[in-house]
Amino acid sequence: MSASLCRRALAEAVGSVALVAVVVGSGIQATELSRDVGVQLLANSLATVFGLGVLIALLGPVSGAHFNPLVTLAAWFKGRRADEGFPLRDVAAYVPAQISGAIAGAVLADAMFGKPLVQWSTRDRSAGHLLLGEIVATSGLILLIFGLARVGRTHLAPVAVASYIGAAYWFTSSTSFANPAVTIGRAFTGTFAGIAPASVAPFVAAQAVGAVLGLALMAALFGPEAPPQDETSPEQAESELAAPAVP
Amino acid sequence: MSASLCRRALAEAVGSVALVAVVVGSGIQATELSRDVGVQLLANSLATVFGLGVLIALLGPVSGAHFNPLVTLAAWFKGRRADEGFPLRDVAAYVPAQISGAIAGAVLADAMFGKPLVQWSTRDRSAGHLLLGEIVATSGLILLIFGLARVGRTHLAPVAVASYIGAAYWFTSSTSFANPAVTIGRAFTGTFAGIAPASVAPFVAAQAVGAVLGLALMAALFGPEAPPQDETSPEQAESELAAPAVP
Amino acid sequence: MSASLCRRALAEAVGSVALVAVVVGSGIQATELSRDVGVQLLANSLATVFGLGVLIALLGPVSGAHFNPLVTLAAWFKGRRADEGFPLRDVAAYVPAQISGAIAGAVLADAMFGKPLVQWSTRDRSAGHLLLGEIVATSGLILLIFGLARVGRTHLAPVAVASYIGAAYWFTSSTSFANPAVTIGRAFTGTFAGIAPASVAPFVAAQAVGAVLGLALMAALFGPEAPPQDETSPEQAESELAAPAVP
Amino acid sequence: MSASLCRRALAEAVGSVALVAVVVGSGIQATELSRDVGVQLLANSLATVFGLGVLIALLGPVSGAHFNPLVTLAAWFKGRRADEGFPLRDVAAYVPAQISGAIAGAVLADAMFGKPLVQWSTRDRSAGHLLLGEIVATSGLILLIFGLARVGRTHLAPVAVASYIGAAYWFTSSTSFANPAVTIGRAFTGTFAGIAPASVAPFVAAQAVGAVLGLALMAALFGPEAPPQDETSPEQAESELAAPAVP
Numbered sequence: 001m002s003a004s005l006c007r008r009a010l011a012e013a014v015g016s017v018a019l020v021a022v023v024v025g026s027g028i029q030a031t032e033l034s035r036d037v038g039v040q041l042l043a044n045s046l047a048t049v050f051g052l053g054v055l056i057a058l059l060g061p062v063s064g065a066h067f068n069p070l071v072t073l074a075a076w077f078k079g080r081r082a083d084e085g086f087p088l089r090d091v092a093a094y095v096p097a098q099i100s101g102a103i104a105g106a107v108l109a110d111a112m113f114g115k116p117l118v119q120w121s122t123r124d125r126s127a128g129h130l131l132l133g134e135i136v137a138t139s140g141l142i143l144l145i146f147g148l149a150r151v152g153r154t155h156l157a158p159v160a161v162a163s164y165i166g167a168a169y170w171f172t173s174s175t176s177f178a179n180p181a182v183t184i185g186r187a188f189t190g191t192f193a194g195i196a197p198a199s200v201a202p203f204v205a206a207q208a209v210g211a212v213l214g215l216a217l218m219a220a221l222f223g224p225e226a227p228p229q230d231e232t233s234p235e236q237a238e239s240e241l242a243a244p245a246v247p
Numbered sequence: 248m249s250a251s252l253c254r255r256a257l258a259e260a261v262g263s264v265a266l267v268a269v270v271v272g273s274g275i276q277a278t279e280l281s282r283d284v285g286v287q288l289l290a291n292s293l294a295t296v297f298g299l300g301v302l303i304a305l306l307g308p309v310s311g312a313h314f315n316p317l318v319t320l321a322a323w324f325k326g327r328r329a330d331e332g333f334p335l336r337d338v339a340a341y342v343p344a345q346i347s348g349a350i351a352g353a354v355l356a357d358a359m360f361g362k363p364l365v366q367w368s369t370r371d372r373s374a375g376h377l378l379l380g381e382i383v384a385t386s387g388l389i390l391l392i393f394g395l396a397r398v399g400r401t402h403l404a405p406v407a408v409a410s411y412i413g414a415a416y417w418f419t420s421s422t423s424f425a426n427p428a429v430t431i432g433r434a435f436t437g438t439f440a441g442i443a444p445a446s447v448a449p450f451v452a453a454q455a456v457g458a459v460l461g462l463a464l465m466a467a468l469f470g471p472e473a474p475p476q477d478e479t480s481p482e483q484a485e486s487e488l489a490a491p492a493v494p
Numbered sequence: 495m496s497a498s499l500c501r502r503a504l505a506e507a508v509g510s511v512a513l514v515a516v517v518v519g520s521g522i523q524a525t526e527l528s529r530d531v532g533v534q535l536l537a538n539s540l541a542t543v544f545g546l547g548v549l550i551a552l553l554g555p556v557s558g559a560h561f562n563p564l565v566t567l568a569a570w571f572k573g574r575r576a577d578e579g580f581p582l583r584d585v586a587a588y589v590p591a592q593i594s595g596a597i598a599g600a601v602l603a604d605a606m607f608g609k610p611l612v613q614w615s616t617r618d619r620s621a622g623h624l625l626l627g628e629i630v631a632t633s634g635l636i637l638l639i640f641g642l643a644r645v646g647r648t649h650l651a652p653v654a655v656a657s658y659i660g661a662a663y664w665f666t667s668s669t670s671f672a673n674p675a676v677t678i679g680r681a682f683t684g685t686f687a688g689i690a691p692a693s694v695a696p697f698v699a700a701q702a703v704g705a706v707l708g709l710a711l712m713a714a715l716f717g718p719e720a721p722p723q724d725e726t727s728p729e730q731a732e733s734e735l736a737a738p739a740v741p
Numbered sequence: 742m743s744a745s746l747c748r749r750a751l752a753e754a755v756g757s758v759a760l761v762a763v764v765v766g767s768g769i770q771a772t773e774l775s776r777d778v779g780v781q782l783l784a785n786s787l788a789t790v791f792g793l794g795v796l797i798a799l800l801g802p803v804s805g806a807h808f809n810p811l812v813t814l815a816a817w818f819k820g821r822r823a824d825e826g827f828p829l830r831d832v833a834a835y836v837p838a839q840i841s842g843a844i845a846g847a848v849l850a851d852a853m854f855g856k857p858l859v860q861w862s863t864r865d866r867s868a869g870h871l872l873l874g875e876i877v878a879t880s881g882l883i884l885l886i887f888g889l890a891r892v893g894r895t896h897l898a899p900v901a902v903a904s905y906i907g908a909a910y911w912f913t914s915s916t917s918f919a920n921p922a923v924t925i926g927r928a929f930t931g932t933f934a935g936i937a938p939a940s941v942a943p944f945v946a947a948q949a950v951g952a953v954l955g956l957a958l959m960a961a962l963f964g965p966e967a968p969p970q971d972e973t974s975p976e977q978a979e980s981e982l983a984a985p986a987v988p
Contacts, residue, residue: 011962018881025912034779038281042290043783043911049297050790051908054901058885061892062962112877112914114870129361136359140265144305151308156405158897160301167298170290171272173359221258221309285528289537296544376608383606387512391552398555403652407548414545417537418519420606468505468556532775536784543791623855630853634759638799645802650899654795661792664784665766667853715752715803 009093011063013101015055019067020105020185021112022051027192028113040192045169053162060157068179069095070211074142077215095181102185110189121187121194125174131206133174138210140164141178143217150222180204256340258310260348262302266314267352267432268359269298274439275360287439292416300409307404315426316342317458321389324462342428349432357436368434368441372421378453380421385457387411388425390464397469427451503587505557507595509549513561514599514679515606516545521686522607534686539663547656554651562673563589564705568636571709589675596679604683615681615688619668625700627668632704634658635672637711644716674698750834752804754842756796760808761846761926762853763792768933769854781933786910794903801898809920810836811952815883818956836922843926851930862928862935866915872947874915879951881905882919884958891963921945 026047030040056065066072072086072094079085107117144164148154168176177183177195183204187197195203273294277287303312313319319333319341326332354364391411395401415423424430424442430451434444442450520541524534550559560566566580566588573579601611638658642648662670671677671689677698681691689697767788771781797806807813813827813835820826848858885905889895909917918924918936924945928938936944 007962007964014958014962021877022908022912025914026908029782029911029914029916030779033782034777036281036283036286036777036779038277038283038286038290039777039779039783041276041280042286042293043779046293046783046787047908047911050904051912054885054905054908057894057897057901058888058892059962061894108877109912112870112874112912114868114914127361129359133359136268136355144301147305151305153304153308156304160304163297164301167269167273167294167301170276170294171269171298171356171359173272173276173361175276217261221254221261221306223254283528283530283533285524285530285533285537288523288527289533289540293540374608376606380606383515383602391548394552398552400551400555403551407551410544411548414516414520414541414548417523417541418516418545418603418606420519420523420608422523464508468501468508468553470501530775530777530780532771532777532780532784535770535774536780536787540787621855623853627853630762630849638795641799645799647798647802650798654798657791658795661763661767661788661795664770664788665763665792665850665853667766667770667855669770711755715748715755715800717748 008063009097013097016101017105020102024109049166057158098181102181106185106188119190125199130174133172134206135210137172137176137178138207139214142214255310256344260344263348264352267349268356271356296413304405345428349428353432353435366437372446377421380419381453382457384419384423384425385454386461389461502557503591507591510595511599518603543660551652592675596675600679600682613684619693624668627666628700629704631666631670631672632701633708636708749804750838754838757842758846761843765850790907798899839922843922847926847929860931866940871915874913875947876951878913878917878919879948880955883955
């Protein structure tokens with residue numbers, strides 16, 4: 001493993017710690033301060049919008065700021081036939097970093113608020129319509145991330161991806177986990193943002209379905225990708241998501 | 248119908264599905280979580296700001312991101328005498344895509360929250376002052392969209408149009424539907440964001456009046472359009488709203 | 495009066511109508527939907543942030559987007575010795591447009607919500623510490639608007655000025671009117687955002703003191719202005735605030 | 742002390758006055774208007790996001806917009822071996838300006854709301870998990886500020902740093918003071934945002950630990966800094982944080 005891949009995996013781990021700490025921590029703070037669940041979710045979603053946007057702006061140039069195994073797998077899938085695609089070796093480094101980071105983020109949030117460090121969530125999220133919510137949430141996320149690259153607007157990713165999650169907190173019934181690593185991490189906390197371990201597998205399965213749907217939707221909306229030609233082609237811009245920009 | 252127009256109409260349909268799913272879905276989530284209607288509308292409006300901005304950023308380069316028959320008609324009207332205007336054939340493809348997408352978006356939101364897929368809204372919105380609200384809301388929207396092109400700031404459209412709708416949710420008495428397709432779609436849901444079918448026609452009529460007013464206001468504020476001259480003229484920028492940027 | 499000054503004064507009038515309609519209208523909507531005054535002011539301030547930012551982005555290139563007699567007077571004062579300064583003739587056109595627009599905006603908001611079109615506010619705002627709030631609010635606004643030009647960041651004005659007002663709603667005791675035209679307009683509505691006519695004159699006087707203080711603070715912070723030299727000098731950028739960019 | 746350093750120290754003082762006035766003032770307003778502490782912190786955090794972003798946009802080009810002794814010290818530490826680093830003499834001017842400004846900001850906020858000008862806070866914030874919150878908050882802040890420079894995105898600092906603080910209000914248990922000057926200033930007000938004098942020293946110590954951790958994290962994530970080479974190197978961009986851009 002090259003030093004560069006090490007640093008990129010570290011960035012994925014640190015970003016995942018921070019992302020889950022923001023989601024779980026702001027959920028705890030919100031439930032401690034308000035009894036109106038609408039106000040709680042407003043605080044939780046706005047804190048996530050602010051935090052996620054910052055993480056993508058800061059770590060995107062290092063690792064691509066995936067923080068999400070399905071984004072990493074989709075990056076590999078889309079580039080699997082290209083010379084400069086996202087290699088499987090990187091997938092093997094990114095995904096464990098994301099999952100362990102997400103778990104650490106939940107533990108850190110619990111620690112910051114004086115809660116038990118690990119407490120399995122008892123929050124059942126198994127209703128069928130929640131799974132439809134996860135399918136919609138994840139398909140939209142994948143469509144957005146890779147679609148922005150197709151239209152040459154990767155520079156908007158920090159604000160666009162964060163805004164998308166802010167909307168999806170509210171318009172999907174599942175409050176948009178849309179991320180297997182985050183879903184696993186959130187099982188480790190018995191607080192507002194938790195998810196019962198028994199609900200994790202169905203959520204992750206629904207997210208995978210959503211990711212496939214998102215890639216199909218992208219192909220339908222943006223058409224086949226043209227072969228890379230010059231420096232300003234959309235493919236170039238897209239590669240910024242996966243390639244390290246910091247030497 | 249060329250493949251390109253197909254893809255653009257698909258983008259209008261997908262964008263309209265997503266827009267109405269965001270509006271209706273976040274309305275359901277908000278009413279399930281809070282009993283303070285102010286908090287509900289805060290959540291509903293912020294989710295719409297986040298979602299609409301993302302949709303315009305992502306799909307603007309494909310179809311112009313109209314998602315609104317009156318925007319499409321205004322684009323045709325403004326370019327009706329120009330060689331490179333927005334042709335009637337495109338209007339005939341966009342408008343049905345927008346309306347059917349909007350209906351599908353309401354059904355999707357209901358499905359995500361385990362509600363009956365179609366349930367006519369019983370929310371009467373027929374008071375006269377609400378129609379004045381729609382006139383104001385739509386005139387401002389049209390003035391903004393086409394005015395941004397006149398001042399060469401089309402690149403601000405995602406954040407500006409989304410912000411405008413966020414303000415108009417609150418400052419107009421009708422909470423700013425400002426869109427016939429969205430209005431029709433919202434008649435299909437018996438939830439927070441619904442509108443009784445009997446209120447749809449007056450709303451759409453008021454919106455049409457507002458669109459005409461908006462075009463008049465634009466002419467008064469920005470003066471007659473100069474003939475296109477060079478690559479960086481405002482007219483060029485404006486055409487980005489209607490022309491596909493993805494090959 | 496040249497056609498160009500006509501159109502610029504019209505832009506000031508339309509912008510002032512819209513600004514006060516946003517402030518007053520969102521205040522009415524908020525009080526109708528929530529009984530928590532904190533939620534009401536959250537909605538009121540967020541709607542104003544969204545609306546004001548849009549107005550500056552759209553109308554800035556036409557008239558400078560002052561919407562505020564003290565900004566217009568400060569523009570004249572700062573350029574009074576320069577050949578290309580903001581002339582007194584323009585002040586004489588802008589200020590009446592701003593004041594009449596602001597009054598019309600209050601009437602329009604009342605009309606949209608089915609309220610009496612004109613009703614003097616009974617909301618007393620005469621406490622001394624509120625006047626200190628207005629001094630602080632206005633000095634910060636003037637410092638920001640003209641300071642952004644000094645550091646060559648006029649392009650940030652839409653989001654920066656709107657954000658400033660969003661903060662000032664909360665951190666000043668007076669909720670930051672900071673604008674004589676808006677203050678006069680808000681006397682015409684008996685709703686949430688109103689101000690008793692007897693409180694108008696002290697508010698305007700405090701705002702004038704704040705404007706002078708803001709100009710003094712700007713001189714202290716940014717030093718004497720260098721003579722204009724080339725196309726990209728800060729002075730050039732600053733002139734965008736006052737000069738029409740639309741032919 | 743050169744005139745230039747004078748002006749930069751003044752900018753640090755004025756910015757610190759404004760920052761603490763925003764934090765304390767919006768806290769007072771929020772507690773006067775709502776009894777839901779969640780709504781209070783929403784208002785407090787959003788006002789801070791808006792205000793801090795504006796201050797960095799306006800004063801960044803003058804002084805670097807530190808407003809924070811730990812940021813100033815970290816700037817000195819990072820550049821201590823470089824010819825163009827941030828000199829100790831500037832540290833000696835910045836830090837007193839920041840602390841006295843922060844105290845003045847608390848007094849100003851109290852004055853605007855008709856409170857006693859100085860009243861020691863009785864709000865105990867000594868629980869151990871709050872100190873962990875401060876360590877996390879400050880390490881993230883330092884990582885962000887200097888990391889943005891490493892990835893060449895210093896132009897995003899106003900929105901990114903403000904957004905970070907908006908998230909950290911919620912996801913850290915301490916509501917993210919993350920700033921010794923602000924912490925000292927907030928001890929002078931007996932209101933919502935206050936901190937008991939006895940809690941100040943532990944908070945500042947935790948912040949110092951966080952700053953060291955943030956610098957270590959930055960080295961791990963972004964690797965050793967390359968020697969400066971050309972005009973567009975990240976080091977150049979970084980220096981914008983410390984060097985005056987206004988002549």
